[in-house]
Amino acid sequence: MWMAVIAAGVALSALFLYWLLVSTEGVYLGRRVVVWLYDLTANRYDDIKEYDPGDEFLLVTRPVLNALSGIARPRVLDVATGTGRVPFDLLQSPHFDGHIVALDDSRRMLDVARRKLAPFEHRVTLIQHPAVPLPFPDKHFDAIICLEALEFFPSDEAAMYEMVRVLQPGRYLLTTRRRGREGRLFLNRYRSRDNMRQMLEQAGLRQIQFHPWQVNYDLVTGFKPRS
Ligand SMILES: C[S@@+](CC[C@H](N)C(=O)[O-])C[C@H]1O[C@@H](n2cnc3c(N)ncnc32)[C@H](O)[C@@H]1O
Secondary structure (H helix, E strand, O other): OHHHHHHHHHHHHHHHHHHHHHHOOOHHHOHHHHHHHHHHHHHHHHHHHOOOHHHHHHHHHHHHHHHHOOOOOOEEEEEOOOOOHHHHHHHHOOOOOOEEEEEEOOHHHHHHHHHHOHHHHHHEEEEEOOOOOOOOOOOOEEEEEEOOOHHHOOOHHHHHHHHHHHEEEEEEEEEEEEOHHHHHOOHHHOOOHHHHHHHHHHHOOEEEEEEEEOOOEEEEEEEOOOO
16 A cells, blocks of 8 residues: 555655656756756757748748848847747848847856857857847847747746837847647746747737648748837
8 A cells, every 4th residue: 555655655755757858848946957958859849840941941040031121230139049040040141131140148168059050150140048138229220039948937928028029119029929739838938829929019019920830830920010
């Protein structure tokens, strides 16, 4: 009898730890734990993710290029850039002639990004910094991107207000919403589409759209109104 109780206790503790450190990646333990976990996995991150370059271009790079068309030398901010996924693709495009600021709080993720982005070093600035507050003036960027990261910030809402603050009026923001079973594991941090739309509108975005993306994400786009 006691053995069964102890075994159940161990199994439940293991499940709880898995949820705390793997499913929700430390978000209930605070920013430093999240970033520490990314520091630990940085060198394996790209192998784990196995991005498809074709899908990346079609679903991420091309829409960003379209949103930037007609803007000379655009300034782009990638919040929580990780290993530089978005800058790497954008900077390879002959249609992009701008500069990218790639911000992340994990030094080791940025180390990987720095190696990948070495051929473009004059067109990208890597900054180790948390997403809140953003160390930039108001209305500074022509596009803001933040992929697969909002759910890990201490407050996705505070981060969104910061992103909208530094975005120029009339310009474009691209982010993601964690959905499906994985999304619901974030419990009170989970946002339905309606709930996320409301949060983005309150932060000041308009023309908000959701597009299913990868297995457990929506791509979410919006614009900051001109007035
Ligand atoms: C799942 S990765 C996404 C990376 C990249 N955007 C991509 O799509 O490959 C999440 C990133 O968020 C970063 N991050 C987590 N919390 C952060 C915070 N509060 N401020 C800045 N970066 C943070 C992590 O270091 C990690 O690089």
